[in-house]
Amino acid sequence: MTDKKFVYFFGDNQTEGSNKMKHLLGGKGANLAEMANLGVPVPPGFTISTEACVLYMKNNDYPEGMWDEIDKNIDKLEESTGKKFGDPENPLLSSVRSGAPISMPGMMDTVLNLGLNDKTVRGLAKRTDNEWFAYDSYRRFIMMFSDVVLGIDTDEFENIIQQKKDELGVTEDTELGTNTMKDLVEEFKSVYKEKTSSDFPQKIKQQLKMAINAVFNSWNNERAKKYRQLNDISDELGTAVNVQAMVFGNMGETSGTGVAFTRNPATGEKEFYGEYLTNAQGEDVVAGIRTPKSVQTLKDNMPDVYRQLDDITQKLEQHYKDMQDIEFTIEKGKLYMLQTRNAKRTAAAALKVAVDMVHENLINKNEAVMRLKPSQIDQVLHPMIDPNSELELLSSGLAASPGAAVGKVVFSAEHAEEMAQNNEEVILVRTETSPEDIGGMHAAKGVLTVRGGMTSHAAVVARGMGKPCVCGCDGINIDMNEGVFTAKGYTINEGECISIDGSEGKIYMGEAELKMPNVSGELETMLQWADDIRSLNVRTNADTPEDAKLARDFGAEGIGLCRTEHMFFGEERIPVVREMIMADNKEDREKALQKLQPMQKDDFLDIFRAMDGYPITVRLLDPPLHEFLPNYEDLIEKIKKLESEGGKQEEINRVNDLLKNVDALKETNPMLGHRGCRLGITYPEIYEMQTKAIIEAACELASEGTDVIPEIMIPLVSNEKELDFVKKTVTDTAESVMNEKGTNIDYLCGTMIELPRAALTADKIAKGAEFFSFGTNDLTQTAFGYSRDDAGKFLPLYIDKGILESDPFAVLDQEGVGELMKIGIDKGRSSRPDIKMGICGEHGGDPESISFSYEAGLNYVSCSPYRVPIARLASAQAVLKEEK
Ligand code: PEP
Numbered sequence: 001m002t003d004k005k006f007v008y009f010f011g012d013n014q015t016e017g018s019n020k021m022k023h024l025l026g027g028k029g030a031n032l033a034e035m036a037n038l039g040v041p042v043p044p045g046f047t048i049s050t051e052a053c054v055l056y057m058k059n060n061d062y063p064e065g066m067w068d069e070i071d072k073n074i075d076k077l078e079e080s081t082g083k084k085f086g087d088p089e090n091p092l093l094s095s096v097r098s099g100a101p102i103s104m105p106g107m108m109d110t111v112l113n114l115g116l117n118d119k120t121v122r123g124l125a126k127r128t129d130n131e132w133f134a135y136d137s138y139r140r141f142i143m144m145f146s147d148v149v150l151g152i153d154t155d156e157f158e159n160i161i162q163q164k165k166d167e168l169g170v171t172e173d174t175e176l177g178t179n180t181m182k183d184l185v186e187e188f189k190s191v192y193k194e195k196t197s198s199d200f201p202q203k204i205k206q207q208l209k210m211a212i213n214a215v216f217n218s219w220n221n222e223r224a225k226k227y228r229q230l231n232d233i234s235d236e237l238g239t240a241v242n243v244q245a246m247v248f249g250n251m252g253e254t255s256g257t258g259v260a261f262t263r264n265p266a267t268g269e270k271e272f273y274g275e276y277l278t279n280a281q282g283e284d285v286v287a288g289i290r291t292p293k294s295v296q297t298l299k300d301n302m303p304d305v306y307r308q309l310d311d312i313t314q315k316l317e318q319h320y321k322d323m324q325d326i327e328f329t330i331e332k333g334k335l336y337m338l339q340t341r342n343a344k345r346t347a348a349a350a351l352k353v354a355v356d357m358v359h360e361n362l363i364n365k366n367e368a369v370m371r372l373k374p375s376q377i378d379q380v381l382h383p384m385i386d387p388n389s390e391l392e393l394l395s396s397g398l399a400a401s402p403g404a405a406v407g408k409v410v411f412s413a414e415h416a417e418e419m420a421q422n423n424e425e426v427i428l429v430r431t432e433t434s435p436e437d438i439g440g441m442h443a444a445k446g447v448l449t450v451r452g453g454m455t456s457h458a459a460v461v462a463r464g465m466g467k468p469c470v471c472g473c474d475g476i477n478i479d480m481n482e483g484v485f486t487a488k489g490y491t492i493n494e495g496e497c498i499s500i501d502g503s504e505g506k507i508y509m510g511e512a513e514l515k516m517p518n519v520s521g522e523l524e525t526m527l528q529w530a531d532d533i534r535s536l537n538v539r540t541n542a543d544t545p546e547d548a549k550l551a552r553d554f555g556a557e558g559i560g561l562c563r564t565e566h567m568f569f570g571e572e573r574i575p576v577v578r579e580m581i582m583a584d585n586k587e588d589r590e591k592a593l594q595k596l597q598p599m600q601k602d603d604f605l606d607i608f609r610a611m612d613g614y615p616i617t618v619r620l621l622d623p624p625l626h627e628f629l630p631n632y633e634d635l636i637e638k639i640k641k642l643e644s645e646g647g648k649q650e651e652i653n654r655v656n657d658l659l660k661n662v663d664a665l666k667e668t669n670p671m672l673g674h675r676g677c678r679l680g681i682t683y684p685e686i687y688e689m690q691t692k693a694i695i696e697a698a699c700e701l702a703s704e705g706t707d708v709i710p711e712i713m714i715p716l717v718s719n720e721k722e723l724d725f726v727k728k729t730v731t732d733t734a735e736s737v738m739n740e741k742g743t744n745i746d747y748l749c750g751t752m753i754e755l756p757r758a759a760l761t762a763d764k765i766a767k768g769a770e771f772f773s774f775g776t777n778d779l780t781q782t783a784f785g786y787s788r789d790d791a792g793k794f795l796p797l798y799i800d801k802g803i804l805e806s807d808p809f810a811v812l813d814q815e816g817v818g819e820l821m822k823i824g825i826d827k828g829r830s831s832r833p834d835i836k837m838g839i840c841g842e843h844g845g846d847p848e849s850i851s852f853s854y855e856a857g858l859n860y861v862s863c864s865p866y867r868v869p870i871a872r873l874a875s876a877q878a879v880l881k882e883e884k
């Protein structure tokens with residue numbers, strides 16, 4: 001015998017556990033004990049601890065002493081109820097339920113009425129004077145036991161019930177007579193025997209042992225394992241088993257069973273909300289066979305019970321200081337509580353409940369701020385697919401940009417723009433997008449790509465635009481020639497309607513009903529509380545005045561990344577950009593740049609105005625130049641077409657010239673090629689033009705009284721000499737503009753840290769850089785050696801096989817990339833202690849990565865506009881978690 005205690009009694013003033021023991025008793029067991037301690041009527045029972053489960057798993061055998069303890073607790077239970085297991089006169093019946101420390105779907109759930117056999121069923125019938133009820137309970141027990149303990153499909157039993165109903169011409173279970181119930185019991189036992197080659201167990205201890213075994217084993221079934229893996233739950237926790245005396249909701253019209261919430265779980269409204277059925281057992285309410293009644297009707301049907309239930313639920317909510325989800329049973333007018341737990345709720349409800357509870361003095365503001373998952377803010381800011389829509393799921397991909405959209409399928413950006421001009425709502429479906437597709441993406445309601453990960457072009461741009469996007473959806477095949485895509489055996493033509501859900505990464509056939517979330521002032525209240533707590537600044541990644549304004553409305557405190565390349569794709573600009581790229585000499589290039597400069601300045605004027613008083617980090621041109629040229633294959637096609645259709649020679653020559661340039665600029669590995677500051681070194685005039693546009697805009701606005709704080713950022717630096725070289729272009733140009741304008745602008749010049757070598761030599765780089773912004777997209781790409789554009793091909797498998805926990809382009813890899821950041825931060829501060837540092841890769845909007853950024857000592861995070869509220873909340877939570 002060991003001294004270890006594995007079994008804890010609850011109820012009848014002998015409760016041994018409490019809510020503080022969730023780890024040992026599981027959520028259900030701990031809450032049952034807590035309710036019993038609070039004097040809430042709970043049928044007595046006992047909980048076998050998670051520790052017993054863990055030992056059972058480890059040793060493939062029950063821990064020593066566990067069964068003795070169970071026997072003693074059975075004695076206690078028998079004493080407390082005045083009934084006995086297996087007693088043919090007055091049988092004790094129990095439920096057996098699993099209960100992990102963290103609620104976990106996929107595990108064995110519930111067996112009711114354990115303790116019935118051919119003898120005790122008669123005892124039950126006699127004692128309750130209700131033979132029908134006794135046999136109904138027995139047939140339910142056989143069915144549930146067979147299903148959850150032995151995995152026999154419930155259809156095997158349901159079909160028999162249906163046959164009986166058909167034979168008798170009735171529709172409800174309750175219309176089957178007592179003799180039919182008895183027949184059902186016999187037939188169910190035969191099914192059991194046929195499936196297991198054994199008789200249905202008549203010994204109660206054997207029933208109990210089999211049920212306990214099934215709970216323990218369900219901890220390691222595939223569904224449970226998968227759920228733990230997806231939700232980051234340790235395999236070491238184990239599950240508890242709750243054995244509890246049965247109370248019966250199916251003993252006539254003064255009995256019943258129900259589920260209820262202390263507040264409305266969809267809206268958060270403070271109203272007692274729930275459903276119940278009279279003359280029914282637990283599973284009937286959720287099974288949907290009978291239509292339950294609103295719990296409000298209980299007020300008229302059983303006013304005393306309603307009053308008691310209302311009192312108890314209020315007491316529970318006050319005690320737990322959170323909205324509760326409860327299960328209750330009424331046995332012949334007497335109320336019992338079977339479960340209470342913190343209720344699952346929609347994001348809108350979570351927000352309202354948290355804010356209301358502060359106003360009700362139930363929780364404080366810090367607690368309220370911890371009550372909302374930052375990612376839930378997505379749901380309250382974007383339209384959602386009505387959960388009641390019944391749509392055919394076509395395929396799934398990455399949930400790249402949240403929200404839902406409905407529209408007609410289009411396969412090209414131009415077509416998307418044309419259709420949008422005719423007021424048609426479209427979804428742009430592409431193998432992958434490129435900067436050329438920006439116009440089409442803007443025109444579309446949502447974007448769907450076959451390839452690409454969380455930082456693919458489509459994902460980044462869609463998030464920036466606040467457009468729903470599903471990426472890397474390799475379950476669909478686009479056939480451009482036919483103008484169709486196929487998925488799951490369906491063929492969807494261009495022009496047909498689909499619905500996409502960018503919060504879930506799902507694509508549906510047809511037109512979904514969209515629901516606009518209803519956000520009132522609660523989100524603002526919550527975010528104000530978060531602002532009072534956080535110390536990290538939150539900026540935005542924005543490259544249009546619209547995005548800058550939107551982000552500011554969401555609370556952004558500046559721009560952390562303005563990608564200037566997106567400004568070059570406008571209809572009137574792309575020809576000039578191409579002229580610049582195709583120029584044979586510096587002079588021609590400068591001519592083209594001179595045409596671009598006023599356009600670029602205009603962009604900055606509006607963006608700077610929108611961010612009056614806040615810093616704006618403008619990144620000089622980063623992508624390889626060929627991104628501004630047409631696609632090689634498209635040009636070949638165009639030439640072929642021109643030739644076959646007798647097009648003008650002049651036009652053929654022009655396209656041929658373009659083709660030569662595209663060919664000359666082609667790179668095997670463009671992500672590691674001629675881009676970033678390398679462009680500024682080979683073509684200093686490009687950065688010169690951009691600096692001029694920035695400083696001229698700032699000077700102009702300064703004279704208008706707008707407070708502009710530009711931070712000029714140089715991309716893809718790996719060596720301090722690169723920075724020094726480019727910085728000279730920037731400072732010389734800025735000086736000359738300021739002299740010319742007679743205005744002094746307090747601008748900064750800094751760099752991105754987005755290559756491992758830059759992080760490792762950050763002390764040297766910091767000597768020339770007035771700020772660092774960690775470009776964790778490229779840093780992830782180069783630290784792992786995973787191409788941003790192609791990693792989507794293997795990352796899902798890596799995650800599935802457990803090689804990676806999550807997509808490192810979405811959630812920062814703290815162990816590797818994070819370590820490089822820490823080195824960069826330490827080294828940077830070692831040579832420039834007051835250096836300002838932030839993060840502007842996609843991770844700047846991911847709550848976990850924000851927490852890391854705070855702990856690592858960054859000054860700000862920067863993310864797409866729609867993520868600004870998420871980042872405000874996540875930064876506050878990072879502070880509160882650290883204080884804990
Ligand atoms: C980065 O690399 O993290 C970054 C922000 O720049 P981009 O995504 O534009 O390369």
Ligand code: MG
Binds near residue numbers: 775777
């Ligand atoms: Mg980058």
